[in-house]
Amino acid sequence: MIKRLIYSAATMAALGFGANSVSAEELRFTVWTGSEAHLKMLGEIADSFTATHPDVTVRYDTIPFGDYVQKITLQMAGGNPPDLGWLLENSAPAFVDAGALADVSETLKSTNGYDYGDFSQSAMGLWETDGAIYGIPFSTSPFLVYFNKSLYESAGLETPDARVKDGTWTWEQLKSDSKALRDASSGVWGFETVDGQGYGSRVWHTLVPIIRAYGGAAWDGDTCKFDSPETVKAVQLFHDMVYADGSTVPPGEQGDFFSGKAALTVTQISRVSKLSDATFDWGIAPLPAGPAGSGATVGQAAVVAFAQGKHKELAAEFLAHMTSKENVAKMAAFFPPARKSVLEADRFLTSNAAVAPEKMAFVAQGIKNGSVLPSHKRFPQIEAAARSNFDALWSKNADIPAIMKKLCGSIQPLL
Numbered sequence: 001m002i003k004r005l006i007y008s009a010a011t012m013a014a015l016g017f018g019a020n021s022v023s024a025e026e027l028r029f030t031v032w033t034g035s036e037a038h039l040k041m042l043g044e045i046a047d048s049f050t051a052t053h054p055d056v057t058v059r060y061d062t063i064p065f066g067d068y069v070q071k072i073t074l075q076m077a078g079g080n081p082p083d084l085g086w087l088l089e090n091s092a093p094a095f096v097d098a099g100a101l102a103d104v105s106e107t108l109k110s111t112n113g114y115d116y117g118d119f120s121q122s123a124m125g126l127w128e129t130d131g132a133i134y135g136i137p138f139s140t141s142p143f144l145v146y147f148n149k150s151l152y153e154s155a156g157l158e159t160p161d162a163r164v165k166d167g168t169w170t171w172e173q174l175k176s177d178s179k180a181l182r183d184a185s186s187g188v189w190g191f192e193t194v195d196g197q198g199y200g201s202r203v204w205h206t207l208v209p210i211i212r213a214y215g216g217a218a219w220d221g222d223t224c225k226f227d228s229p230e231t232v233k234a235v236q237l238f239h240d241m242v243y244a245d246g247s248t249v250p251p252g253e254q255g256d257f258f259s260g261k262a263a264l265t266v267t268q269i270s271r272v273s274k275l276s277d278a279t280f281d282w283g284i285a286p287l288p289a290g291p292a293g294s295g296a297t298v299g300q301a302a303v304v305a306f307a308q309g310k311h312k313e314l315a316a317e318f319l320a321h322m323t324s325k326e327n328v329a330k331m332a333a334f335f336p337p338a339r340k341s342v343l344e345a346d347r348f349l350t351s352n353a354a355v356a357p358e359k360m361a362f363v364a365q366g367i368k369n370g371s372v373l374p375s376h377k378r379f380p381q382i383e384a385a386a387r388s389n390f391d392a393l394w395s396k397n398a399d400i401p402a403i404m405k406k407l408c409g410s411i412q413p414l415l
Contacts, residue, residue, distance in 0.1 A: 027315060028061060029318075030068070031061070031063070037273040039062075042060055045331075056314065066197065081310075084304065088299070089375050090373055091375075092375060102306060102316065103133060104320070105131060108319075118325065123140050127302055135303060136319060136338075138303050142287075142298050145264060147159060148282055152263070159283060159285075160285035163285075171234075171288045177264065178241055178247040178264055188262065190263050191247055193248070196249065207238065208297055210237060212292070215230040219376075219411075219415055221415075224408035226404050226408050231404060239393060239400060258278065268299060269336060272334070286366060297370055298371060303323055349364070385414060390407070
């Protein structure tokens with residue numbers, strides 16, 4: 001189901017328009033969040049735009065994350081494209097290569113006070129080609145470990161943030177903690193995958209950070225690395241957590257960290273909003289280290305204007321408005337920014353009232369040291385080709401080396 005929210009009625013009324021007035025133009029903006037806190041913030045940004053564009057409304061359409069790319073692709077193919085939307089890093093090369101995104105460079109560079117140079121060069125790597133700008137990252141968000149501090153204390157275990165300080169926070173330690181917490185807490189899982197979707201739409205987010213920490217990779221240039229010894233060892237560690245230790249929520253089971261049904265999970269800072277009513281103490285820590293180091297991994301999402309959109313010039317204006325310094329600072333509470341002036345300011349460390357400044361420093365450090373998730377202009381095809389092989393991992397007796405070798409055979413021609 002697609003959730004629709006239209007923001008402008010209050011502004012329209014304040015400017016003397018009747019409640020039933022029909023806007024001259026409506027911008028449709030697709031997102032994958034259903035968080036009330038996120039949508040309230042986005043609504044405020046939309047209202048500040050309509051204050052200077054009284055004949056415009058902005059409608060946010062929430063599409064579930066797992067269906068997002070497929071649904072907007074179908075909308076474009078069906079002649080009903082959104083004007084703007086969010087887009088993940090792994091989809092960027094394919095959408096740019098297909099000519100699906102509008103070049104917004106002229107609008108951004110001609111907008112007074114926009115300061116395009118304030119965006120870090122590394123953050124813009126996927127979105128800028130030969131001077132054309134196809135998107136602006138609104139979230140350059142490192143993956144973090146969230147932990148149930150209450151359960152750690154009950155089990156008498158050293159917490160992940162304490163282990164960060166003494167240098168003992170590793171994937172092997174997380175594996176050990178997960179089992180100990182599962183054994184000590186009746187009815188509570190030790191570890192839950194990203195958004196509980198780590199065997200399907202979030203399988204890359206689950207495995208890539210561990211793979212990198214062990215010195216492996218998905219691919220290097222045009223060579224598949226999923227079957228390398230380092231990658232296999234990393235995948236085996238996670239597989240053992242699920243099937244040997246029984247500590248991790250397995251496929252088909254439910255375990256929600258945010259309601260206290262799992263002691264550990266990996267996610268991003270935007271999910272802090274889901275802990276507003278938590279009945280337990282919690283904390284955050286960076287991703288654990290492995291034999292090759294931290295493997296810090298960043299998920300990036302950008303605001304884009306679609307080339308087939310009905311209001312391309314107006315969409316580019318709203319994109320510039322949403323990614324201005326003022327609005328990036330507003331979004332920084334949930335979505336770590338790519339603007340250097342915002343990220344480096346003390347205000348960023350205090351931007352989220354639920355997270356102590358020293359913990360927000362983990363976010364800043366992850367952005368500085370992390371690598372963006374794998375991307376490729378043929379990623380949709382790669383993802384489809386890899387899916388059955390990933391699915392084959394999720395059985396107790398899975399032959400990990402053989403499956404990873406077959407996975408490489410499936411995607412190598414696409415690289």
